[in-house]
Amino acid sequence: MKPDAIIRTYxxxxxxxxxxxxxxxxxxxxxxxxxRLAALAIxxxxxxxxxxxxxxxxVLEQARDILLESEKEIHQSQDFDDLFxxxxxxxxxxKGIGELYVYDxxxxxxxxxxxxxxxxxxxxGTRVGAKALGFDGKTKTLEVSQLPEWLQQLQPHEIEDVLCxxxxxxxxxxxxxxxGLMRRSWCS
Numbered sequence: 510m511k512p513d514a515i516i517r518t519y520x521x522x523x524x525x526x527x528x529x530x531x532x533x534x535x536x537x538x539x540x541x542x543x544x545r546l547a548a549l550a551i552x553x554x555x556x557x558x559x560x561x562x563x564x565x566x567x568v569l570e571q572a573r574d575i576l577l578e579s580e581k582e583i584h585q586s587q588d589f590d591d592l593f594x595x596x597x598x599x600x601x602x603x604k605g606i607g608e609l610y611v612y613d614x615x616x617x618x619x620x621x622x623x624x625x626x627x628x629x630x631x632x633x634g635t636r637v638g639a640k641a642l643g644f645d646g647k648t649k650t651l652e653v654s655q656l657p658e659w660l661q662q663l664q665p666h667e668i669e670d671v672l673c674x675x676x677x678x679x680x681x682x683x684x685x686x687x688x689g690l691m692r693r694s695w696c697s
Contacts, residue, residue, distance in 0.1 A: 543621035548573035638672030
């Protein structure tokens, strides 16, 4: 799939729904309610988000309890990196919670408190997309400036969506990168 087709598909078909999701969290009456919904992975229709469908109710309730107990600390997050690191630290003891849950939950909470990623966070799906573009799959984040120019017109959380959703449609052959970037490991 060509870059312009990917961007067009994302901006016309996926972005509106993604923005609705974030707006729904932003509009929650309290941070507590946003934390509860984010932790339980509940969408605006009262259903569980598909990314978290395999997590047990018990695991999600444990996460909810921890996040609600940590509301003050969460509210004090200065930026998305702080929020993500805090959630990673708080939730890592829960068996079954992985990097995708932490990212999705941080993004939803971030919408409520007004902090968004300034870099692209990688997890299982996005890592496949990043590898298809020639990046080392071991890094946790990529700077937007490291990515092909055609992706740089999107916000970092939108690039995360594209890398995940279109992971099987990306290839380094279609989106050539400078030779030095392809060999360099971004795991420093």
